[in-house]
Amino acid sequence: MGKNIIYLTSCHSTNDIATHKVRSGLAENGEIIIADEQTAGRGLQGNRWISRKGANLMFSLILKPENLRVADQFRLSQCIALGVAGFVASVAGPGVSVKWPNDVLIGKQKVAGILIENTIRGQMIAFSVVGIGLNVNETAFDNPRTTSLSAVTGRAFDLEEQMGSLLCFLEESLAILPAGDWQVLDDRYLNQLFGLNETREFIADGQVFSGVPSGITPEGRLIIFTGSGTRIFDIKEVSWVL
Structure with a gap:
């Protein structure tokens, strides 16, 4: 993962660029498209992802899951959410959770969003484009329900260093997929689930x-x-x- 990284100072959407590579037959498993700025970044259900240029991590990861059925596609979402949440907790400490389906929170404030778009062949997932937006050094927020690693810890972070650490957490979490141990995955996901068993x-x-x-x-x-x-x-x- 991350052996081939395409860096852009600005683009409309890293997910769109990654998807174009998949459709053109040029995509590589583990390839990453990362940008300092997205002019048309997208979140779940068409929401926009707004970020100050050069302050945060905004990238798309191209994956070619092995033997992942369309019926099991949420398993990939679980792995990605757990990987991001694990990384955030390693930096920000306790109080990190996954708000279904795949937002990552610190307390009740959103620090990361995930958008996964799959290419399907028959009953299998051929490619997945995993878009991740993580607020790292953001300091100004239009929405009081959002935060950043810097806002929570009072520190400024080196983005390249944090990117490397995040990829390690994602690789570890994604290792569950080939094993197909869904019970372990469900247990971990529910353990991180925001609001579980609460009104x-x-x-x-x-x-x-x-x-x-x-x-x-x-x-x-x-x-x-x-x-x-x-x-x-x-x-x-x-x-x-x-």
Whole structure:
């Protein structure tokens, strides 16, 4: 991972560039496209990722998973989220969690976002483009629900050094995929899951409701226990109210 790195001072979206390489047949497993600035960075569900130039880590990792079925694609998301969360915890200390499906929080504030886009061949994942945005040295935030490693620790960080460390955490986490030990993966993910077994508020179908997140299905859907019974939601069907 990271043996081939394409560095850009500015681009529209590293995920778009990585996806173009995949479609052109030029992509390599473990290749990284990283930029100081993205003019059209994207997050989950079309949200924009805004970042000050040269302050943070914004990159896309191209992966060619071995024997990963489409039905198991959430397993990749779990590994990536756990790798990022592990790295953040190594720098920021306790209080790091994964907010389903794959935001990384320190306390209740978002420090990293992940966007995974897959290329499918038959029943298998041929390539995955993993976009990661991690606030490292950001100091000004439009949204009070966001933070950075620097804001939490009071330190300024060398981005290249932190990138190397983050890749080590990702490689370690991704090693679970070939083994296919989903129980270990689920246990680790639930151990990091924000709000697990706690009463939280959500929005679904335009309505706010209270519920207790109690787990994740193998397909990556969120299981929420409510007063009227258990409900299961896909990514686009529910959102958190922190």
